[in-house]
Structure formats: structure tokens, C-alpha cells
Amino acid sequence: MRRVVGSNYATSHAVMRARVEVIAAYPITPQTQMVEHIAKFINDGIMDCEYINVESEHSAISAVIASQAAGVRSFTSTASQGLALMHELLFSAGGLRLPIVMGVVNRSVGSTGGIWVEYNDSMPQRDCGWLQMYVETNQEVHDMILQAYKIAEDKRVLLPIMICSDGFILSHTVEPVELAEQEEVDEFLPKYEARHSYLDPKDPIASGIVTPREYRQEFAYQIHRAMLEAKDVIGEVNRDFADKFGRDHSGLIETEFVEDAEVILLTLGTVTSTARGVVRELRKKGKKAGLVKVRAFRPYPAERIAEVCKDARAVGVYDRSVSFGVGGPHYLEVRNALFDSDVPVIDFIGGLGGRDVAEADVRSMYDVLLEAAKSGKAKRNIEWVNTRGVVLG
Amino acid sequence: MKEIIFHGRGGQGAVLAAQALASAAVFEDKYAMAFPHFGAERRGAPVAAFARIAEGRILTKAHIYEPDYVIVLDPWLAGLVDVAKGMEGHEGTSGGVPMGSVKTDICQGLNREGAAVLNTARRPDEVRLSLEVCVGTVDATTIALETLGHPATNSCMLGAFAKTTEEVSIGSIEKGIMDVFGERLGEGIAERNVKAAKLGFERTEVGMCSGGREFPAQKKWLPDVDELPPGCVIRSQDTEYGKLGPGSTVQNETGSWRTFHPIVDDEKCTYCMLCWFHCPDGCIGRVPDKESVSVDYFYCKGCGICSEVCPVDAITMVREVEG
Numbered sequence: 001m002r003r004v005v006g007s008n009y010a011t012s013h014a015v016m017r018a019r020v021e022v023i024a025a026y027p028i029t030p031q032t033q034m035v036e037h038i039a040k041f042i043n044d045g046i047m048d049c050e051y052i053n054v055e056s057e058h059s060a061i062s063a064v065i066a067s068q069a070a071g072v073r074s075f076t077s078t079a080s081q082g083l084a085l086m087h088e089l090l091f092s093a094g095g096l097r098l099p100i101v102m103g104v105v106n107r108s109v110g111s112t113g114g115i116w117v118e119y120n121d122s123m124p125q126r127d128c129g130w131l132q133m134y135v136e137t138n139q140e141v142h143d144m145i146l147q148a149y150k151i152a153e154d155k156r157v158l159l160p161i162m163i164c165s166d167g168f169i170l171s172h173t174v175e176p177v178e179l180a181e182q183e184e185v186d187e188f189l190p191k192y193e194a195r196h197s198y199l200d201p202k203d204p205i206a207s208g209i210v211t212p213r214e215y216r217q218e219f220a221y222q223i224h225r226a227m228l229e230a231k232d233v234i235g236e237v238n239r240d241f242a243d244k245f246g247r248d249h250s251g252l253i254e255t256e257f258v259e260d261a262e263v264i265l266l267t268l269g270t271v272t273s274t275a276r277g278v279v280r281e282l283r284k285k286g287k288k289a290g291l292v293k294v295r296a297f298r299p300y301p302a303e304r305i306a307e308v309c310k311d312a313r314a315v316g317v318y319d320r321s322v323s324f325g326v327g328g329p330h331y332l333e334v335r336n337a338l339f340d341s342d343v344p345v346i347d348f349i350g351g352l353g354g355r356d357v358a359e360a361d362v363r364s365m366y367d368v369l370l371e372a373a374k375s376g377k378a379k380r381n382i383e384w385v386n387t388r389g390v391v392l393g
Numbered sequence: 394m395k396e397i398i399f400h401g402r403g404g405q406g407a408v409l410a411a412q413a414l415a416s417a418a419v420f421e422d423k424y425a426m427a428f429p430h431f432g433a434e435r436r437g438a439p440v441a442a443f444a445r446i447a448e449g450r451i452l453t454k455a456h457i458y459e460p461d462y463v464i465v466l467d468p469w470l471a472g473l474v475d476v477a478k479g480m481e482g483h484e485g486t487s488g489g490v491p492m493g494s495v496k497t498d499i500c501q502g503l504n505r506e507g508a509a510v511l512n513t514a515r516r517p518d519e520v521r522l523s524l525e526v527c528v529g530t531v532d533a534t535t536i537a538l539e540t541l542g543h544p545a546t547n548s549c550m551l552g553a554f555a556k557t558t559e560e561v562s563i564g565s566i567e568k569g570i571m572d573v574f575g576e577r578l579g580e581g582i583a584e585r586n587v588k589a590a591k592l593g594f595e596r597t598e599v600g601m602c603s604g605g606r607e608f609p610a611q612k613k614w615l616p617d618v619d620e621l622p623p624g625c626v627i628r629s630q631d632t633e634y635g636k637l638g639p640g641s642t643v644q645n646e647t648g649s650w651r652t653f654h655p656i657v658d659d660e661k662c663t664y665c666m667l668c669w670f671h672c673p674d675g676c677i678g679r680v681p682d683k684e685s686v687s688v689d690y691f692y693c694k695g696c697g698i699c700s701e702v703c704p705v706d707a708i709t710m711v712r713e714v715e716g
Contacts, residue, residue: 069626095624095625096624096625096626097623097624097626098624158623158624196622196623196624196626197624197626203628203629204628204629204638204639204640205626205627205628205629205638205639206626206627206628206629206638206639207624207625207626207627208625209625209627211625214613214615215621215625218616218617218618218621219621219624219625221618222618222621222623225618226623
């Protein structure tokens with residue numbers, strides 16, 4: 001069924017179709033509608049689910065950790081300060097290997113900051129043992145919620161996953177979304193069967209216990225290995241989904257015009273769409289520009305990035321958050337991926353606190369890259385885009 | 394550099410003793426460090442603490458595996474664990490992950506030129522360990538009960554250490570106790586501990602023990618990364634390492650922690666069950682035939698609450714005798 005909806009609705013619909021049985025979430029702008037839609041589905045009797053009202057995000061994540069540990073498919077969602085409040089428990093979800101799905105509607109964490117998109121809420125959570133994927137459209141949010149359960153519940157992965165969508169730019173923008181029917185979702189995503197963590201009074205478990213030093217390191221290694229294996233699983237699930245639904249989101253990364261590209265820009269989230277237009281425009285002018293939409297941030301597809309960028313003469317990275325005194329977190333990943341390459345890598349920090357990243361901004365990034373490709377070196381490695389008093393390039 | 398391991402039970406002051414020893418060494422213009430074995434220690438459970446003494450700065454921040462000296466604060470530990478062994482035995486008490494029995498050997502790794510300082514009523518030649526080494530013995534529990542009123546043997550054993558090893562003087566031990574115990578427990582208690590240390594120094598006998606004592610081989614649940622259950626979610630199970638998961642604590646012989654044990658006089662007992670009501674560990678059982686009570690000595694920690702609450706003085710606390 002095709003409808004014009006925002007990403008919060010698209011997410012809620014997918015959560016219903018995934019037959020999630022426990023939800024605990026606390027409203028926070030710009031995620032609030034997600035909570036409201038799901039509550040309405042349950043109230044209307046079209047969704048059979050236990051909705052736990054909680055007094056904070058800390059309790060929301062605690063509740064879904066418990067329900068998922070008891071062996072039930074669970075969901076939560078949040079943004080910004082709410083995600084920061086969850087931080088402590090995120091390690092438990094990852095450490096206990098619970099395939100929880102969380103919808104993160106990205107928003108800056110203050111102060112200073114407001115209610116608009118920035119990735120300084122989700123980026124600091126990258127080391128908690130959660131997969132993180134960033135999306136570009138409302139359709140992709142919907143589709144990734146369905147894929148997320150299949151990825152997270154795969155026995156090679158068994159890790160929680162965040163589907164990160166740009167606050168307001170997706171959450172409050174309506175666009176056409178193909179909303180999945182129950183029958184087709186049931187065929188794609190079977191009923192959840194807990195493999196390692198479930199409650200059975202006849203066969204009790206010890207869970208979340210203190211893990212002394214003779215054990216902790218092996219458990220950490222297991223998570224690291226599962227994260228690496230998730231790279232294959234993300235690709236496989238994408239192909240399954242494409243076969244079933246006819247929509248291919250191309251797994252870890254998606255590329256445009258990279259084959260012969262001299263300069264490549266790597267993006268996360270909705271800036272990708274704007275950049276697609278700019279790249280096409282540059283191609284028309286004969287500029288060899290390429291674009292990589294990075295979809296998975298954890299695990300980070302370093303090998304794929306290295307392969308795609310191997311013939312480029314300058315690589316740019318778009319960052320919607322900052323690791324102060326260093327650069328953008330995405331830039332650091334790309335530097336790591338290209339560690340044995342001489343190609344100039346330039347970070348473009350911009351769009352913080354929801355500042356618009358318009359075509360002109362993306363064009364200015366490509367201008368800097370084309371200049372670096374010509375000279376063979378970056379003037380500066382960390383550039384701030386559209387920042388008053390700071391000159392780009 | 395000399396490395397020292399203290400074996401004790403939670404509450405006997407092994408950590409404080411290690412710190413006081415480090416302080417004593419520093420009073421002699423040496424360099425020293427002391428650190429606890431950070432685990433889920435609790436009162437009565439086997440614990441360890443460590444100290445190093447050297448002429449110059451000590452660089453290592455690692456644990457001690459091959460001690461020059463071991464100091465055993467609790468007389469029963471010598472039976473449970475091999476005193477010439479390193480710290481391995483204590484890992485089993487870390488709590489959290491259930492991992493079976495904790496009765497391990499502590500004699501392994503001990504420097505044969507070093508010494509074991511033991512809290513025991515026996516003379517050195519009456520002690521048998523896995524190695525034939527120099528030992529210093531003193532009945533520290535009796536001294537502690539006399540000077541402090543409770544079986545905290547740490548200060549007394551520092552006196553015994555000074556006598557046995559001559560690594561630090563008893564005068565420096567006294568200064569170390571005043572410094573560390575004084576800061577934590579106040580000057581009055583520190584002075585009583587100095588007295589216990591002096592008595593420990595005076596009453597310690599030094600000699601060679603006999604060796605060749607065998608301790609049962611220890612098996613510990615240490616699965617490879619592929620065998621560990623994801624997320625450390627453990628189901629109740631019996632393994633060659635003992636019980637794992639929920640219910641595994643039944644194998645913890647907490648009765649080995651006590652210094653005193655309760656003896657019930659069936660003649661005096663009125664079967665009022667006040668002791669049953671107050672016992673924090675559920676170790677009191679009903680004996681309807683005799684209209685009296687029984688004690689589960691496998692778990693009874695010897696806290697003495699039953700004896701305190703008995704309205705007819707039918708329960709007496711009696712010192713444990715070395716096995």
C-alpha cells in the first residue's frame with residue numbers, strides 16, 4: 001500500500017508488521033509521533049503488542065532489554081538526550097547479545113543545541129556493541145526496520161541494531177512510502193525464536209552477572225567477531241529483501257559514478273540525496289565526481305570503502321558531528337579504511353544542529369576535492385562547511 | 394625486589410596488612426607497593442592481597458605469580474589451599490560467573506629460598522606443605538582474640554613476617570601499622586594492633602617444614618571463545634568443574650569461613666526456634682523428635698547470632714580446632 005507518510009509513521013508501520021510483541025519508549029522530539037502511532041495501532045486492535053509506559057528512556061531501554069532477554073521480539077526508539085540517557089544500558093543490550101531494534105531519530109545533544117538533526121547523539125554510542133545503520137529516505141527507514149530484525153536475530157550476529165534517521169528531514173517530511181503487507185512480511189521475517197536468552201522456569205538462566213577477568217575478554221572478542229560477520233549478513237538480508245519486495249538498498253554501501261571517479265564524496269543520511277543531484281550535475285559538466293552513500297557505520301565497511309576509493313585522487317567525507325580536537329568520527333573511519341593509500345582525504349563537517357546542507361554546500365565540498373585532486377594534496381584535512389568566519393578550502 | 398602474597402578471608406584485614414607492610418618498608422627508605430586482588434570479596438570468603446618491596450622504583454603493575462613470601466592469615470586456609478602456590482586459587486571466588494569449587498592450592502610458584510608465614514598453633518616441623526621451605530608459625534588467632542577481641546590476624550602476622558624474613562624490622566612494622574591502621578581505624582585501635590604485632594614477633598617460631606603434601610588437581614571452567622555461551626547467559630548445569638548457573642552456590646562451603654562454631658545443648662533447648670528465626674543463613678534445622686535444633690555446619694559461618702538470641706543459653710560458641 002502506497003501512502004504519503006513521514007518516517008516516524010513508516011517506522012511504526014514496519015514495527016507493527018514485524019510482529020513486535022513488547023515496546024517501551026518515551027516520547028522525545030522528533031521521535032514522539034513514533035510512540036503515538038504505535039500506541040494508536042495497539043489501541044485500535046490492529047497490533048497485538050504489550051506497550052510499557054515508562055518514565056524515562058533509561059527505563060524504556062531497561063524494559064526492552066528485559067523483554068528481549070525473556071525471548072520476545074522488542075522495539076524501542078528515541079533521540080538526542082534520550083539516547084544519551086540510555087547510554088549506560090546500551091552496553092547491557094550489546095553485551096547480553098540481545099537483538100533489539102531501536103529507531104533513532106537523530107537530533108543534536110545540547111547544550112548548545114536544539115531539536116534538529118545532528119549525529120552527536122548516535123555517534124558516541126558506536127562502541128556499545130550495537131549495529132548502526134543510517135538511512136536516506138522514508139522508504140528506506142521502513143524497509144530497514146524489517147531488515148534490522150532479520151540482521152540482528154541472525155545467529156552469526158545476535159546484536160542490537162539502531163536504525164538512524166535524520167530528525168525532521170525524514171521524521172517530519174512526508175513522501176511516498178510503499179507500506180508492507182502482513183503476508184509478505186511474514187514470509188520475509190518469520191516469528192522470533194530466541195536461541196540463547198529466554199525465560200523458562202523449568203530451565204532457569206543466569207544472565208547479566210558479574211563477569212570476572214578470566215571471561216570478559218572472550219565475550220568482548222565474540223562481539224567483535226559477530227560485528228565482522230554482520231557485514232556479510234547485512235548484504236545477504238538486503239538481497240533477500242530485494243527478492244521479496246523488489247527494493248534493493250545495496251547493503252553496506254551504495255555507490256554512484258565511482259568506477260572512473262577522480263573525486264569521491266562519502267556521505268551518511270539524507271545529505272546523500274542532495275549530493276546525488278550535485279554529482280549528476282557535475283557529471284554533465286564533465287567533472288569526474290563520484291558518490292558513496294555509507295549505510296552501515298557499525299560494522300564499518302572499511303574493505304569496501306578501500307576498494308571503491310582505490311583509484312580516486314581525492315576522497316571527501318561528510319560528517320554531521322565532531323570529535324572535538326580531532327575531526328569527524330566518520331572521517332576517522334575513512335582514514336582507517338584508507339590507511340595505506342596516499343590519496344588526500346578531507347573531512348567536511350557541516351549541518352550541525354540541523355543547519356541546512358544545501359546543493360551549494362555540497363558543490364563547495366566537491367570544489368575542494370577537485371582542487372585537491374589537481375594538486376595531489378589537501379590544503380586542510382578538516383574543513384568546516386558553511387561556518388561563519390571559517391573559510392572553506 | 395621481594396614479592397609477597399597475603400592469603401586471608403574477607404574481614405581479616407589482608408589488604409590493610411599489605412598496605413601497612415608497604416608503609417613499613419618506606420619508613421626504611423625503600424620503595425614499596427601494595428594492592429588488593431579486586432574481586433567480589435565478602436566477609437569470610439578467601440581473599441588475597443599483594444605487596445612488593447624494592448630498593449628502587451617498582452615498574453610492574455602486574456599481579457604476583459612467583460612470590461618470595463606468602464603470609465596466610467587464616468589457619469584453615471592452609472588446609473584448603475596450597476600455600477606455596479600463587480594467586481590462582483582466589484579467582485574462583487570472584488563471584489558472578491558460577492565456576493565451581495574454590496579449593497585450590499596456593500603453594501605453587503613460591504620461591505624455594507623464600508618463606509611461608511602461617512597462622513597455626515603448630516611448630517614449623519609439624520607443618521607439611523607441598524614444598525620443603527622455611528616457615529614461620531604463630532597462633533595468631535589466639536593473639537588477635539586476646540589483644541583485639543576478634544580474629545583479625547593481620548597485624549599479628551606482620552610481626553610474624555618481620556621475625557621470619559627479616560625483610561623489615563619490627564620497629565618499622567609498628568610505624569607502618571600506626572600509619573595505615575591509625576588513618577583508617579583510629580589511634581587507639583592501631584595501638585592494640587601494634588601490641589598484636591609485637592606478640593606475633595615474639596611468639597613466632599622459625600624453621601623448615603616438611604614437603605610433599607599433595608593437593609587435589611584443580612579444574613576450572615575456562616572455555617575457549619567458541620565454547621562460551623553468547624552474552625554469558627548460563628543455564629543450570631552439572632559439569633566436570635562443578636555446578637554452573639542458577640543454583641550453583643549450593644557448592645560453596647561457607648562453613649569453612651568460621652572461627653567459632655555453635656554447639657547446641659539438647660537438654661537446655663526449649664525448642665522455641667528463636668535461633669531458627671534469626672539465623673541469617675538458614676543453617677538451623679528443627680529436630681522434632683528431640684524437641685531441639687540442629688546446625689548445618691557446611692554453611693554455618695559461625696556468626697554467633699543463634700548463641701546471642703538463645704533465651705536459655707543452650708548454644709555455646711566453641712573455637713574451631715585445626716584439622
